[in-house]
Amino acid sequence: MHGLGNSYIYVDLFKETLSEEQLAPLAIEVADKNKGIGSDGMILVCPSDKAPVKMRVFNNDGSEAKNCGNGLRCVAKFAYEHGYVNEETFQIETLGGLVTATVHVENERVHTVTVNMGQPRLSRESLPMQGEASHQVVAEPFDVANTELELTAVSMGNPHGVFFIEDINQAPVDTLGPIIEKDPRFPEWINVEFVEVVSETELHFRVWERGSGITQACGTGACAAVVASILNHHAKKGTAVTVHLLGGDLEIEWREDGDVLMTGAAEVICEGLYKRK
Numbered sequence: 001m002h003g004l005g006n007s008y009i010y011v012d013l014f015k016e017t018l019s020e021e022q023l024a025p026l027a028i029e030v031a032d033k034n035k036g037i038g039s040d041g042m043i044l045v046c047p048s049d050k051a052p053v054k055m056r057v058f059n060n061d062g063s064e065a066k067n068c069g070n071g072l073r074c075v076a077k078f079a080y081e082h083g084y085v086n087e088e089t090f091q092i093e094t095l096g097g098l099v100t101a102t103v104h105v106e107n108e109r110v111h112t113v114t115v116n117m118g119q120p121r122l123s124r125e126s127l128p129m130q131g132e133a134s135h136q137v138v139a140e141p142f143d144v145a146n147t148e149l150e151l152t153a154v155s156m157g158n159p160h161g162v163f164f165i166e167d168i169n170q171a172p173v174d175t176l177g178p179i180i181e182k183d184p185r186f187p188e189w190i191n192v193e194f195v196e197v198v199s200e201t202e203l204h205f206r207v208w209e210r211g212s213g214i215t216q217a218c219g220t221g222a223c224a225a226v227v228a229s230i231l232n233h234h235a236k237k238g239t240a241v242t243v244h245l246l247g248g249d250l251e252i253e254w255r256e257d258g259d260v261l262m263t264g265a266a267e268v269i270c271e272g273l274y275k276r277k
């Protein structure tokens with residue numbers, strides 16, 4: 001399945017059994033575009049004792065992440081269309097906590113999903129990032145590879161470093177992305193986003209994902225970009241922002257009550273049996 005071109009191989013653990021040791025090697029194997037199926041990683045759709053369904057996310061290097069915005073929309077579609085939930089609004093457990101998804105349905109098919117992603121966390125310790133644990137990182141000077149940037153850091157359950165730039169077509173995604181991702185200031189590494197502000201309600205966005213590299217879209221990253229825009233006075237709380245990603249658009253709103261809502265598409269590419277030879 002994919003959300004705006006951010007593709008994962010979804011494994012139905014309501015039906016399959018995988019051991020813990022199999023997970024990271026399997027994610028690397030199926031994500032390989034030459035020797036596997038080809039994707040940004042692997043997502044497990046699992047039974048849960050806290051919600052109707054649980055999501056586990058593996059990047060294409062085998063590392064496990066605590067959250068995935070595009071994955072949540074796809075898991076919501078998967079769970080609804082496979083009959084694992086009957087309501088249109090339901091909770092999904094993630095390693096970062098519970099979120100609430102609402103599927104938008106036409107002719108029994110889910111075309112888009114809104115996820116209440118909860119509240120962003122802004123302290124350095126929540127990322128984590130070196131420095132004073134309780135301090136926020138908003139437009140903080142950030143020197144890397146002889147380049148002076150300004151960093152705004154946001155956790156959406158997983159860590160994001162947002163950098164505002166003048167022209168999205170000049171975003172140094174493939175050059176600075178991998179360097180910033182593994183910068184020692186981020187002990188658990190970080191997802192790296194470059195953002196051009198078009199207006200108070202429109203952003204352009206490019207991403208270098210931790211553990212996966214350049215992807216077409218990152219849902220948690222788009223949420224972090226909107227939160228960072230509001231913290232830097234480029235946009236307003238309570239007003240939806242359209243984020244243009246390489247693979248399409250997401251609507252994101254940081255509500256007055258502190259929760260972040262994300263709405264966008266979720267699509268099935270194909271379904272089948274993966275039989276290892």
Ligand SMILES: N[C@@H](CCC[C@H](N)C(=O)O)C(=O)O
Nearest residue numbers: 065068069070158218219220
């Ligand atoms: N593509 C995702 C995020 C996946 C996890 C991320 N690479 C991490 O390691 O935190 C999204 O849509 O949010």
